[in-house]
Amino acid sequence: MPPLTALWIKDSRAMSNLRRILRQESVFKLIFILAFAMGLMGGFFVLFLDAFRFLSGLGGVSFLITRRLFSFFYLGLGGMLALSNIVTTYSTLFRSRETSFLLTAPVDIRSLVTYKYLESTLLSSWAFLFLIIPFTAAYTWHEHLGLLFAVWTAAFALPFVLLCGGIGTLLALVAVRWAPRGRLFRWLAVACLLAIAIRPLLQFRPVSLQDQASFVLNRLLPGLQAASHPMAPNQWTAEGILSLTGGEYARGAMFWLTLVGNMLLLSLAIQWLGTRTFFSAWQRVTGEGSATRRPPELLGWLEPALRFLPHDIRGMILKDIRAFLRDPLQWSQALIFFGLLAIYFGSFRTFRYDELPDIWRNLIVFLNIFSVASVICSLASRFVFPQLSLEGHSFWILGLAPTGMRRILMTKFLLAATAILLVSTTLMALATWMLQVGPGLKAISIGVAITISISVSALSTGLGAIFLDLKQPNPVAIISGFGGTMNLALSLGLMLASIIPLASSGIGTFKAESRTTPLSRGTSRPQSGFCSSP
Amino acid sequence: MIHVQALDKSYGTVHAVRNLSFDVPAGELFCFLGPNGAGKTTTIKMLTGLLRPDRGVIRIGGYDIATDPVAAKTLMGYIPDMPFLYEKLTPVEFLKFIADLYNIKEASTRRRIDDSLQSFGLGEARTSLIGDLSHGMRQRLLYIATFLHNPRVVFIDEPLIGLDPHSIRMIKDLLRQKVRDGMTILLTTHILALAEEIADRIGIISNGSLIALGHMNELRAQAGLEGRLEDIFLKLTTDEAGLSSPGGARRMTAPNI
Numbered sequence: 053m054p055p056l057t058a059l060w061i062k063d064s065r066a067m068s069n070l071r072r073i074l075r076q077e078s079v080f081k082l083i084f085i086l087a088f089a090m091g092l093m094g095g096f097f098v099l100f101l102d103a104f105r106f107l108s109g110l111g112g113v114s115f116l117i118t119r120r121l122f123s124f125f126y127l128g129l130g131g132m133l134a135l136s137n138i139v140t141t142y143s144t145l146f147r148s149r150e151t152s153f154l155l156t157a158p159v160d161i162r163s164l165v166t167y168k169y170l171e172s173t174l175l176s177s178w179a180f181l182f183l184i185i186p187f188t189a190a191y192t193w194h195e196h197l198g199l200l201f202a203v204w205t206a207a208f209a210l211p212f213v214l215l216c217g218g219i220g221t222l223l224a225l226v227a228v229r230w231a232p233r234g235r236l237f238r239w240l241a242v243a244c245l246l247a248i249a250i251r252p253l254l255q256f257r258p259v260s261l262q263d264q265a266s267f268v269l270n271r272l273l274p275g276l277q278a279a280s281h282p283m284a285p286n287q288w289t290a291e292g293i294l295s296l297t298g299g300e301y302a303r304g305a306m307f308w309l310t311l312v313g314n315m316l317l318l319s320l321a322i323q324w325l326g327t328r329t330f331f332s333a334w335q336r337v338t339g340e341g342s343a344t345r346r347p348p349e350l351l352g353w354l355e356p357a358l359r360f361l362p363h364d365i366r367g368m369i370l371k372d373i374r375a376f377l378r379d380p381l382q383w384s385q386a387l388i389f390f391g392l393l394a395i396y397f398g399s400f401r402t403f404r405y406d407e408l409p410d411i412w413r414n415l416i417v418f419l420n421i422f423s424v425a426s427v428i429c430s431l432a433s434r435f436v437f438p439q440l441s442l443e444g445h446s447f448w449i450l451g452l453a454p455t456g457m458r459r460i461l462m463t464k465f466l467l468a469a470t471a472i473l474l475v476s477t478t479l480m481a482l483a484t485w486m487l488q489v490g491p492g493l494k495a496i497s498i499g500v501a502i503t504i505s506i507s508v509s510a511l512s513t514g515l516g517a518i519f520l521d522l523k524q525p526n527p528v529a530i531i532s533g534f535g536g537t538m539n540l541a542l543s544l545g546l547m548l549a550s551i552i553p554l555a556s557s558g559i560g561t562f563k564a565e566s567r568t569t570p571l572s573r574g575t576s577r578p579q580s581g582f583c584s585s586p
Numbered sequence: 587m588i589h590v591q592a593l594d595k596s597y598g599t600v601h602a603v604r605n606l607s608f609d610v611p612a613g614e615l616f617c618f619l620g621p622n623g624a625g626k627t628t629t630i631k632m633l634t635g636l637l638r639p640d641r642g643v644i645r646i647g648g649y650d651i652a653t654d655p656v657a658a659k660t661l662m663g664y665i666p667d668m669p670f671l672y673e674k675l676t677p678v679e680f681l682k683f684i685a686d687l688y689n690i691k692e693a694s695t696r697r698r699i700d701d702s703l704q705s706f707g708l709g710e711a712r713t714s715l716i717g718d719l720s721h722g723m724r725q726r727l728l729y730i731a732t733f734l735h736n737p738r739v740v741f742i743d744e745p746l747i748g749l750d751p752h753s754i755r756m757i758k759d760l761l762r763q764k765v766r767d768g769m770t771i772l773l774t775t776h777i778l779a780l781a782e783e784i785a786d787r788i789g790i791i792s793n794g795s796l797i798a799l800g801h802m803n804e805l806r807a808q809a810g811l812e813g814r815l816e817d818i819f820l821k822l823t824t825d826e827a828g829l830s831s832p833g834g835a836r837r838m839t840a841p842n843i
């Protein structure tokens with residue numbers, strides 16, 4: 053039997069066992085999970101619907117924007133998918149013990165790479181269902197489209213996901229095989245990130261503001277324009293779905309075939325490259341040992357600095373920091389994360405916040421709080437939530453040690469909260485500085501960042517303990533499980549619940565204003581919003 | 587059956603295996619001994635194709651593991667020191683998966699699986715998930731899985747870890763039986779009594795080099811000692827200053843990357 057078939061049968065058996073395990077769970081838990089999933093999608097649905105309504109409220113430009121937004125959505129989705137699949141491929145292909153098991157079985161490398169490509173794409177893509185479904189539903193609802201629209205979306209989503217996942221897999225293969233290793237390279241990577249972050253600070257490109265509409269176009273359209281490049285897969289997807297929905301079947305079919313053709317071509321490239329490079333890459337991961345001799349203690353200087361802490365807490369903190377820095381799966385993702393942040397900040401200085409009408413300032417300050425808070429939530433879900441589970445098979449060491457579970461949990465929380473506070477307050481301070489926000493508003497923003505950091509760290513540590521999974525060594529799998537997804541959604545919920553009341557007045561006036569005078573000149577009269585301070 | 591010539595392997599700065607050569611003919615049980623960190627697991631990993639040697643040639647049943655890996659792997663079975671099992675499958679499902687992978691098409695497969703589960707005392711555990719089995723039960727399952735496709739060469743790293751006396755006896759009998767039927771077995775162990783009892787020939791590796799190879803009598807002659815393997819082993823490995831690298835065990839636990 054071809055290895056891929058055997059592996060597929062194995063997986064379907066494991067899936068049906070999973071169903072069996074689920075059946076043994078309490079009905080209440082299942083209902084809760086279902087209700088939760090529905091609620092999550094419902095929330096996104098409302099959010100997307102609101103966004104579409106807002107855009108159509110803008111009048112003439114809305115048609116332009118909405119069509120491009122569609123392509124923009126798939127660009128974002130595809131980008132995230134490709135990025136997350138770099139890391140997922142690394143962990144499922146190179147770090148999983150299954151790989152070394154399959155390598156001693158008569159499985160050829162081509163099948164192994166193909167199988168792991170599909171597995172990691174599935175692993176990193178299923179959470180995006182929570183975005184695609186409500187987005188599609190909201191668009192269908194708003195544009196009064198039929199069920200066929202959903203069918204076309206599904207037909208395009210599958211090859212699109214495989215294509216973007218494939219890009220990630222390909223990058224991971226190349227990186228593991230060829231990326232230089234060692235300290236020098238790591239510092240170089242960090243320096244590149246810094247350069248990306250700083251470059252836009254130096255290029256100051258003010259946008260002259262004739263009116264709100266041109267502001268919208270200037271701010272949004274460059275991004276949207278980039279998203280609708282005719283050679284981009286997200287553009288094929290968006291245009292294809294819209295064409296088919298509009299009855300242009302030939303055009304739609306052309307896009308679909310283009311997408312599928314490219315997806316297949318990419319799969320071939322993965323197989324080709326994988327067959328040639330996988331084994332050497334695997335040797336680099338398992339067979340070369342450490343390139344350099346390590347110091348017996350990493351960050352030895354930190355220990356005396358932490359003397360003021362009780363000995364057990366100090367020990368655990370040092371252990372966690374060292375384990376984090378020595379695990380490429382962890383720090384590489386942190387790097388990607390900060391890279392994205394750098395790009396986010398890069399987009400700041402392209403306009404002059406202080407020249408904006410109040411109404412846009414309100415929105416922007418609020419959006420800034422919202423983005424920093426979202427960053428906090430995703431940081432916590434990615435790094436704080438799996439902390440306890442990652443203790444894995446060595447959990448007994450902590451369990452037997454003369455220190456209580458309470459203290460262990462407290463330590464994890466303290467470490468997480470400190471790290472996240474450091475990141476979030478720096479981010480917020482930087483962002484408010486770049487936006488030239490007034491001191492009062494700045495204090496509020498930083499205060500919000502502090503509160504959300506602490507509460508979300510606490511939430512993630514606690515949920516990480518409740519959904520403890522000591523058998524799973526792969527952090528990606530831990531966070532994409534039910535507990536991880538729930539943690540992300542609950543933190544986002546907590547975050548929204550705490551910032552929306554704060555901002556609702558500001559946003560409310562903003563919406564009312566922009567609906568009534570979609571193309572009129574932005575007024576500078578003071579608003580009643582929370583951030584109307586000059 | 588196993589042909590190893592001038593094998594060499596370094597991990598970064600650690601020279602784990604140096605210029606290793608030996609042959610194991612078909613139907614022999616070969617025991618590979620050596621202090622911790624001597625390079626036994628590294629050697630087995632190279633023999634099974636998991637690690638690429640820096641230098642040297644490995645042939646399994648005539649197939650070069652570097653140029654013809656799938657053919658060589660079809661012939662062999664491997665029980666690693668830290669084995670991997672699919673936690674979410676039942677023993678029967680796992681064994682059927684192995685049968686699929688190794689392309690065992692016989693109609694009797696299902697019955698053979700049931701029989702071996704029964705005779706290994708896993709009859710009761712057939713329906714539980716592997717994740718719920720005890721350590722010794724998993725170990726026994728691993729033996730069934732490894733012998734399911736009738737490999738001609740079997741590599742076993744530390745065969746008896748965590749097994750109860752009944753299972754130990756069973757495994758010893760099983761291994762001898764398989765060797766009588768013509769299977770070639772290479773195993774590493776620290777239980778010298780086991781080696782003395784079941785091995786046809788013994789190789790001792792220390793600091794990556796083969797320092798002794800032969801039947802018990804030949805080893806006795808080389809060490810200039812009568813008596814038990816334990817004394818011979820201690821003498822030979824101390825002579826070779828194998829224990830003068832106390833860091834061996836520590837280096838081994840260092841992270842890979």
Ligand SMILES: Nc1ncnc2c1ncn2[C@@H]1O[C@H](COP(=O)(O)OP(=O)(O)OP(=O)(O)O)[C@@H](O)[C@H]1O
Pocket residue numbers: 338339340341342597600601602620621622623624625626627628629834835836837838839842
């Ligand atoms: N992945 C690795 N990276 C770096 N060095 C390694 C790696 N694996 C093994 N080594 C080193 O290679 C040497 C041989 O290790 P090996 O595992 O082959 O020993 P062993 O004979 O199996 O020991 P034991 O009896 O303790 O199992 C040791 O010095 C070890 O530190």
Ligand SMILES: [Mg+2]
Pocket residue numbers: 626627628667743
């Ligand atoms: Mg070993």
